[in-house]
Amino acid sequence: MKIIILFGTESGNAELLADEVAEAIGNRFPVVKHDMSETDPMELSPGDFHLVICSTHGEGVLPSGAVPFAAALDRDPPDLRGLRYAMFGLGDHSYDHYARGSEIIDEHLRAAGAERVGLYGRYDASSQDDPVQLACEWAFAVLNEAGHLIGENA
Amino acid sequence: MSPLSIGIVGAGPAGCFAAQALSKDFMDAEITILDRLPVPFGLLRYGVAADHQGTKAVQHQFERLFSRPNVEFVGGLDYGRDVDLDRLRSIFDVVVLATGAPDDRRLGVEGETLEGVIGAGRLTRALNSHPEAGAELPVVLPRVGIVGSGNVAADLLRLLSKTSVEWDGSDMDDALLHQILPRPVTEVHLISRSDAVEARWDAAMLRELASLKRPRFQVLTGSIGSRGSPEADALRELVAARSEPTDLSINLHFACVVEQVLGRDRVEGIRIRSHTGLRKDLPVDTVLTAIGFEPRPVETVPPRVYRTGWLRTGPQGTIPAQRTLSKQLALEIARDLRSGLIQPGRPGCAALPAGRTTNFAGWRRIDAYERAQAVEQRVRLKISDIETLYAVGQDANLAVAPARGTSK
Ligand SMILES: Cc1cc2nc3c(=O)[nH]c(=O)nc-3n(C[C@H](O)[C@H](O)[C@H](O)COP(=O)(O)OP(=O)(O)OC[C@H]3O[C@@H](n4cnc5c(N)ncnc54)[C@H](O)[C@@H]3O)c2cc1C
Ligand SMILES: Cc1cc2nc3c(=O)[nH]c(=O)nc-3n(C[C@H](O)[C@H](O)[C@H](O)COP(=O)(O)O)c2cc1C
Numbered sequence: 001m002k003i004i005i006l007f008g009t010e011s012g013n014a015e016l017l018a019d020e021v022a023e024a025i026g027n028r029f030p031v032v033k034h035d036m037s038e039t040d041p042m043e044l045s046p047g048d049f050h051l052v053i054c055s056t057h058g059e060g061v062l063p064s065g066a067v068p069f070a071a072a073l074d075r076d077p078p079d080l081r082g083l084r085y086a087m088f089g090l091g092d093h094s095y096d097h098y099a100r101g102s103e104i105i106d107e108h109l110r111a112a113g114a115e116r117v118g119l120y121g122r123y124d125a126s127s128q129d130d131p132v133q134l135a136c137e138w139a140f141a142v143l144n145e146a147g148h149l150i151g152e153n154a
Numbered sequence: 155m156s157p158l159s160i161g162i163v164g165a166g167p168a169g170c171f172a173a174q175a176l177s178k179d180f181m182d183a184e185i186t187i188l189d190r191l192p193v194p195f196g197l198l199r200y201g202v203a204a205d206h207q208g209t210k211a212v213q214h215q216f217e218r219l220f221s222r223p224n225v226e227f228v229g230g231l232d233y234g235r236d237v238d239l240d241r242l243r244s245i246f247d248v249v250v251l252a253t254g255a256p257d258d259r260r261l262g263v264e265g266e267t268l269e270g271v272i273g274a275g276r277l278t279r280a281l282n283s284h285p286e287a288g289a290e291l292p293v294v295l296p297r298v299g300i301v302g303s304g305n306v307a308a309d310l311l312r313l314l315s316k317t318s319v320e321w322d323g324s325d326m327d328d329a330l331l332h333q334i335l336p337r338p339v340t341e342v343h344l345i346s347r348s349d350a351v352e353a354r355w356d357a358a359m360l361r362e363l364a365s366l367k368r369p370r371f372q373v374l375t376g377s378i379g380s381r382g383s384p385e386a387d388a389l390r391e392l393v394a395a396r397s398e399p400t401d402l403s404i405n406l407h408f409a410c411v412v413e414q415v416l417g418r419d420r421v422e423g424i425r426i427r428s429h430t431g432l433r434k435d436l437p438v439d440t441v442l443t444a445i446g447f448e449p450r451p452v453e454t455v456p457p458r459v460y461r462t463g464w465l466r467t468g469p470q471g472t473i474p475a476q477r478t479l480s481k482q483l484a485l486e487i488a489r490d491l492r493s494g495l496i497q498p499g500r501p502g503c504a505a506l507p508a509g510r511t512t513n514f515a516g517w518r519r520i521d522a523y524e525r526a527q528a529v530e531q532r533v534r535l536k537i538s539d540i541e542t543l544y545a546v547g548q549d550a551n552l553a554v555a556p557a558r559g560t561s562k
Contacts, residue, residue, distance in 0.1 A: 011474040012174070016215045059358060059384070064474075092208035095358070126208035126323065128533060132218075 008066025060097025166196020168463020265415030376408030
């Protein structure tokens with residue numbers, strides 16, 4: 001089983017977190033990074049475990065990099081039963097719909113039958129938090145919790 | 155084969171995103187980003203408002219970038235003064251120009267040079283503690299005219315309206331703010347050339363204005379109309395939100411042009427004319443122009459030289475747009491490499507002229523110092539003096555924690 005890090009971004013912050021998480025967990029698991037803007041939901045496989053990292057833009061909508069992916073899930077939902085993923089949202093609490101973009105992706109994935117597991121991570125851009133540290137802690141927590149699903153050396 | 159050497163001029167969002175894309179696409183390339191200032195990030199540091207720290211989070215990406223062993227920052231080298239294009243082309247295989255477009259667009263009416271007419275770029279630089287703003291700090295008096303209705307104009311409305319507690323969580327320098335705004339603003343007239351539906355600001359910016367404590371908004375010229383758009387709806391709510399008198403009225407004038415700035419030596423008023431031909435003289439003592447920036451003249455560039463950011467597109471477009479441009483740039487460079495137009499082999503960074511420069515470690519010291527100096531409810535206190543910037547940047551005795559999670 002591979003870990004797929006799937007990110008949706010507008011200004012690159014989610015991609016940075018995807019890079020850093022990949023590096024942080026890379027010696028424990030086989031990891032592949034995918035940009036939602038270049039991913040067809042049909043390609044998602046229940047044989048992989050997914051770490052999904054997605055920001056929010058506009059008025060609580062998806063970042064432009066995630067729009068086609070969500071549209072494809074909406075238009076032509078693949079059967080994602082058996083697929084497991086964990087979610088990390090980027091946002092800014094000074095906006096009305098905090099980290100809503102990640103929730104939209106979450107809803108789409110669940111509607112297609114996928115199952116979210118573990119912690120729902122969040123990063124607030126107007127806090128003083130270090131996003132990399134938060135995302136890596138989230139990934140480790142999720143992977144520890146879901147370790148039995150993944151198999152450490154699979 | 156020797157690695158590709160890339161020199162990027164300008165460490166604003168465009169230059170940094172360019173370096174990011176190029177370091178991903180050309181893994182072995184040695185990338186140098188130089189800037190005339192001793193600190194990086196351009197308008198991300200000196201344009202984006204102090205109370206929008208969330209927007210500045212993209213800085214984390216750039217900090218990571220500069221922490222890579224093959225990416226260097228050289229601050230304090232002025233392109234044009236310290237190094238010219240021929241020299242850069244002899245030093246780097248690829249030269250990327252990303253120097254932006256910092257000059258405020260001129261109003262182009264009589265009176266525009268009177269004392270008290272201030273460009274938004276100049277004012278936002280000053281509010282952001284730009285080291286070159288200090289010599290002639292702009293002063294905003296209590297009755298203000300703002301010309302323009304884009305996001306920068308909305309930034310100004312917000313920045314001029316805030317009370318001290320509303321700056322919590324920002325990096326606003328209160329002492330500096332007090333010098334720029336010696337007395338609280340009591341009246342603003344915002345003059346928009348377009349009608350309310352066509353104004354260029356985003357609804358989210360207008361909604362943010364609704365949460366301010368002091369101002370009461372009203373439309374004095376033109377109307378919002380009944381036509382719907384998220385911006386017009388937000389504007390209607392803003393105007394309806396508060397009707398009781400306050401100590402700050404913000405008056406909006408739509409679909410009218412500025413005919414003249416009135417006054418003998420300094421601003422005494424502003425004359426506007428609506429589309430229906432009606433003239434009004436508004437008594438103001440400061441005029442802020444937020445009508446965009448002068449595009450830099452477009453010169454053709456020789457082979458192996460590229461442009462990106464506001465220098466390329468003209469002075470419009472957000473920070474995320476700079477990221478999109480950078481991907482395009484990487485494609486162009488890849489194409490020119492394949493075609494043989496670019497032949498690696500030039501010396502790179504080490505061949506740059508010596509001078510009083512800073513590097514990324516210097517920026518890390520400045521950053522740590524500014525955060526440590528922050529007063530209560532502020533996240534940093536920016537150094538506004540150029541000598542102090544260099545002094546702190548070059549003081550190797552200042553202990554700095556290693557960049558978060560990085561290897562350099
Ligand atoms: C007041 C204001 C507020 C803004 N707020 C936002 C916002 O909230 N969100 C958003 O997405 N966008 C915002 N923008 C737009 C954003 O700032 C631009 O999209 C972006 O900065 C353009 O990047 P750039 O690198 O082309 O230019 P710049 O950011 O201007 O960077 C140019 C860099 O080149 C350097 N330079 C210039 N001349 C030389 C020289 N001769 N030699 C060496 N170096 C040189 C400068 O020092 C600077 O570091 C704002 C713009 C302004 C003006
Ligand atoms: C124009 C704009 C609109 C935004 N809207 C929201 C929002 O509605 N809700 C939210 O939680 N965050 C919002 N954000 C904050 C971003 O989600 C946050 O800055 C994030 O770090 C961006 O990540 P990205 O670079 O991967 O796109 C917005 C940011 C910008 C610049």
